[in-house]
Amino acid sequence: MNLDFDPYFPWNNPAGPLFWLASVGMLLLVLVTLATYRGVRGATGPRVMVLLVLRLLAFLLALGVFFRPTLVGIEGEKRQGVLLLALDDSKSMATADEAEGKSRYSRAIAHLEAARPLLTRLEEEQGVETRLYRFSSRVQPLDVESPGAPEGVITDFGGSLKALEEMQEAGREKLGLLLLSDGIDTGSRRVPARAAAAAWRRLECPLHTFWYGSPAADSSRRDVALVDIRTEPTPRISHGGEMRVTVEVDAPGYSKSRVRFKLLINGEAVEASAHLAGEEGAANRSGEVNMRQNEGNMVVLRHRPVQALGEVRVTVVACDPGRDDQPLPGEQNKLNNRITTFAQVSKEGMSILLVDKQRAWEPQVLADTLARDPNISIYTVWLRDDNGARVGGADADLLDLQKRFYDVVILGDVTPAQLEAASPGAATRIEEMVAERGAGLLMMGGYASFGNGGWQNTALARMLPLEMVAAPPVEEKVKMVPTAEGLRVCKYFMSIAEQGADSRQAWNSLRELDGYSRLGKMKGDGTLLASTAQGEPMLVAKLAHGKGRVLSFAGDTTHRWIRDKAAKALHQRFWQRLARWLARQDQQDSRAFLELDTRRLGVLPEKGLGFRVGVNGPDGKALENPSLKVTVLGPDGKPLGAGGKPAESGQPLGIRKEGGENLGEVEANWLAAPGVYTARLEASAKIADGSEISDTVEARFEIFQDDRELTRVSSDPRFMEGLAQEGGGTARRGEDLIEHLRSLLARPREAEQKVVSRHPDWKATTWSPFLMVYLLFFLSLLCGEWVLRRAWGLA
Numbered sequence: 001m002n003l004d005f006d007p008y009f010p011w012n013n014p015a016g017p018l019f020w021l022a023s024v025g026m027l028l029l030v031l032v033t034l035a036t037y038r039g040v041r042g043a044t045g046p047r048v049m050v051l052l053v054l055r056l057l058a059f060l061l062a063l064g065v066f067f068r069p070t071l072v073g074i075e076g077e078k079r080q081g082v083l084l085l086a087l088d089d090s091k092s093m094a095t096a097d098e099a100e101g102k103s104r105y106s107r108a109i110a111h112l113e114a115a116r117p118l119l120t121r122l123e124e125e126q127g128v129e130t131r132l133y134r135f136s137s138r139v140q141p142l143d144v145e146s147p148g149a150p151e152g153v154i155t156d157f158g159g160s161l162k163a164l165e166e167m168q169e170a171g172r173e174k175l176g177l178l179l180l181s182d183g184i185d186t187g188s189r190r191v192p193a194r195a196a197a198a199a200w201r202r203l204e205c206p207l208h209t210f211w212y213g214s215p216a217a218d219s220s221r222r223d224v225a226l227v228d229i230r231t232e233p234t235p236r237i238s239h240g241g242e243m244r245v246t247v248e249v250d251a252p253g254y255s256k257s258r259v260r261f262k263l264l265i266n267g268e269a270v271e272a273s274a275h276l277a278g279e280e281g282a283a284n285r286s287g288e289v290n291m292r293q294n295e296g297n298m299v300v301l302r303h304r305p306v307q308a309l310g311e312v313r314v315t316v317v318a319c320d321p322g323r324d325d326q327p328l329p330g331e332q333n334k335l336n337n338r339i340t341t342f343a344q345v346s347k348e349g350m351s352i353l354l355v356d357k358q359r360a361w362e363p364q365v366l367a368d369t370l371a372r373d374p375n376i377s378i379y380t381v382w383l384r385d386d387n388g389a390r391v392g393g394a395d396a397d398l399l400d401l402q403k404r405f406y407d408v409v410i411l412g413d414v415t416p417a418q419l420e421a422a423s424p425g426a427a428t429r430i431e432e433m434v435a436e437r438g439a440g441l442l443m444m445g446g447y448a449s450f451g452n453g454g455w456q457n458t459a460l461a462r463m464l465p466l467e468m469v470a471a472p473p474v475e476e477k478v479k480m481v482p483t484a485e486g487l488r489v490c491k492y493f494m495s496i497a498e499q500g501a502d503s504r505q506a507w508n509s510l511r512e513l514d515g516y517s518r519l520g521k522m523k524g525d526g527t528l529l530a531s532t533a534q535g536e537p538m539l540v541a542k543l544a545h546g547k548g549r550v551l552s553f554a555g556d557t558t559h560r561w562i563r564d565k566a567a568k569a570l571h572q573r574f575w576q577r578l579a580r581w582l583a584r585q586d587q588q589d590s591r592a593f594l595e596l597d598t599r600r601l602g603v604l605p606e607k608g609l610g611f612r613v614g615v616n617g618p619d620g621k622a623l624e625n626p627s628l629k630v631t632v633l634g635p636d637g638k639p640l641g642a643g644g645k646p647a648e649s650g651q652p653l654g655i656r657k658e659g660g661e662n663l664g665e666v667e668a669n670w671l672a673a674p675g676v677y678t679a680r681l682e683a684s685a686k687i688a689d690g691s692e693i694s695d696t697v698e699a700r701f702e703i704f705q706d707d708r709e710l711t712r713v714s715s716d717p718r719f720m721e722g723l724a725q726e727g728g729g730t731a732r733r734g735e736d737l738i739e740h741l742r743s744l745l746a747r748p749r750e751a752e753q754k755v756v757s758r759h760p761d762w763k764a765t766t767w768s769p770f771l772m773v774y775l776l777f778f779l780s781l782l783c784g785e786w787v788l789r790r791a792w793g794l795a
Contacts, residue, residue, distance in 0.1 A: 007066055026059060029059055034052070057781050073758075083175045085131070087134050093213075108734055109147050154187050157197075158192050161197060162199070165203070179209045179210065180212070180734060182211060184715065193719075193723060194722060197727040201728035213713075226338065247298075252294040255292065260318070262325075273302050312343055350373075350375055352410065353381070354378060355411050357418070362556050373579075408442065410444065411449075436547060440582025444556050445556040451520055466519050466523060477514060481507065482504065482529065485528060487504075490529055493578040509566075519536075519537045522537060549581065596611050604671060608666050609671065612662065615628075632650060634675070636675075653666060677700065678699070
């Protein structure tokens with residue numbers, strides 16, 4: 001052990017002024033002490049010497065902090081080293097393109113078995129420990145004797161290299177990391193592979209890569225694979241609007257081929273045009289698209305109008321244009337021709353078609369009244385004669401029933417012949433819209449309405465709750481009187497008074513109508529909502545025709561109700577609510593909302609699944625301070641508890657307030673298993689009148705098993721070379737592994753390494769008891785000197 005000093009700057013210079021200043025300071029301390037107590041009573045020689053010694057010791061301890069004296073020892077220690085080997089166990093390593101038809105994985109295992117004697121010699125002769133790992137999406141120990149099968153669904157080089165780095169302890173010499181793989185990187189980009197490789201060079205541990213497989217394995221591959229899908233617009237698609245579905249397609253072997261893409265909503269095929277992204281002008285209505293490249297073809301499908309409501313399952317199928325639902329000739333993998341996701345279709349507003357003849361007052365006043373509701377889009381068609389001519393010109397299909405979805409159809413004073421001329425087959429299509437799509441129909445009175453116009457001989461006859469007869473309209477003023485059943489069953493639009501007021505009085509305050517049409521006899525499925533004072537039916541409802549609703553209204557002069565501001569409000573409330581009732585928007589199926597950032601993610605995604613939740617009030621605006629609880633059901637339908645594991649009750653997810661919205665996230669580690677998950681929101685909130693809204697809504701999303709390990713099988717030597725270059729090593733074929741290990745044996749390592757020990761270690765960054773003892777000793781000297789002076793009367 002040798003005494004050494006490690007002084008702070010500038011105390012490390014013996015010729016410097018601070019060094020000599022310390023020497024002068026010590027001399028002054030001696031002189032001042034002796035001079036101070038000379039001739040003082042009680043200051044005997046021994047006492048003064050004790051005080052002087054204590055002061056000098058404290059001064060020396062203070063200087064010791066700057067000069068840092070230490071005992072240095074040098075000892076020999078056995079040098080420990082470690083060699084790391086990591087084998088790719090992803091599915092692409094099962095490709096049998098090695099010599100003698102062996103798979104890449106089995107060839108690599110054979111090389112590791114052959115290397116066992118060399119690894120043993122490294123340990124015995126040079127003290128090098130060998131650690132074997134397997135990696136794909138995660139890193140695990142490798143047992144060469146029982147290696148198992150390569151089943152990793154992705155190869156995450158960046159994440160695996162970082163995980164290997166974190167698993168190694170400091171202080172051991174690392175001879176290198178040997179990476180055995182085919183170089184197919186299908187992992188996330190959360191940890192870039194090259195950056196992770198460069199970290200090993202900084203650790204002074206070279207990264208050497210050994211690649212397997214054929215770089216030309218994909219040249220004979222023929223496959224059409226749908227690898228990703230998304231729907232737009234997000235987070236909701238408007239009912240009756242357009243849905244855009246974008247699919248990423250890999251087509252090795254079919255880069256110049258024509259492929260047909262079919263769109264299915266809830267399992268039913270729908271009409272959709274298709275084109276490559278950025279080529280809208282080349283859209284094909286039959287869904288056929290020419291592939292341009294082997295990978296990354298972005299195909300866009302467009303469907304309009306969207307008829308389904310709520311959460312829908314969206315599926316795209318790729319098939320042979322000449323053989324419906326069949327794969328292309330020679331296709332090797334038929335399992336990836338179909339891809340699915342989910343979308344939310346909601347009522348963003350209401351679309352109303354008003355068909356009437358060109359006449360004064362009623363139709364225009366009705367259109368203006370409905371248009372005052374910002375959520376209503378009104379489409380008017382004014383017919384002039386039985387040839388279907390329309391004001392403003394004639395078109396092939398004036399009503400556009402094929403392309404546009406209407407929530408409500410209002411037929412005014414027009415004949416069946418006029419309607420047929422304007423849109424051939426319109427009556428049948430309107431009946432289908434109501435029965436199958438849930439639209440609403442209102443037929444109003446007029447000279448050409450109901451039985452007087454011959455409607456009993458059309459497809460609409462089975463919709464109307466009437467046995468119509470040919471009878472002329474009644475030409476006399478008539479009061480419309482609501483029935484008790486009408487106020488009860490259809491309270492939503494028949495109670496026209498403001499909240500708390502008497503609706504019968506409100507109806508009685510309205511003026512008479514100028515006549516009415518004779519509706520005929522009601523059928524058994526009809527509900528009388530209003531009549532004349534004599535009991536003649538005025539307003540009859542069919543509460544359900546398939547999925548839709550139907551109203552028969554005998555009047556056509558409700559504009560007469562408007563005589564002042566109050567009556568105008570009653571008129572507007574009646575018609576706008578009647579329209580919403582026909583469109584089934586009188587009561588929302590769900591007032592709570594749960595919107596997911598996406599409906600499709602890969603297993604263990606880079607980040608979790610974000611969501612937005614809340615509760616809308618009757619006015620459609622989000623309510624303040626709702627009670628919100630979001631849980632997740634796994635693919636097996638069981639709730640997910642802490643950490644995303646199945647549990648008896650679901651673990652509520654955290655919800656934060658940000659920018660006036662309630663946001664949350666399903667953590668990525670919850671999404672480890674493929675399948676369809678369900679996010680469930682249980683919500684409640686109070687509205688203005690003090691009542692409470694309670695609702696539960698669900699939204700499904702899919703976690704899919706990434707199959708890119710099977711769609712890319714050509715090895716990538718360039719990628720392996722890039723990793724080796726960044727990691728400070730070399731890239732070789734797998735057969736060169738044995739040669740590399742022999743080169744390590746040929747470079748003998750020093751058996752021992754010198755270890756320097758310092759006592760004390762002034763630079764220690766961990767807890768040091770010496771420094772604490774040092775401080776206490778210094779303080780005890782100061783306190784002892786002060787106590788003695790007080791006791792001897794020398795203070």
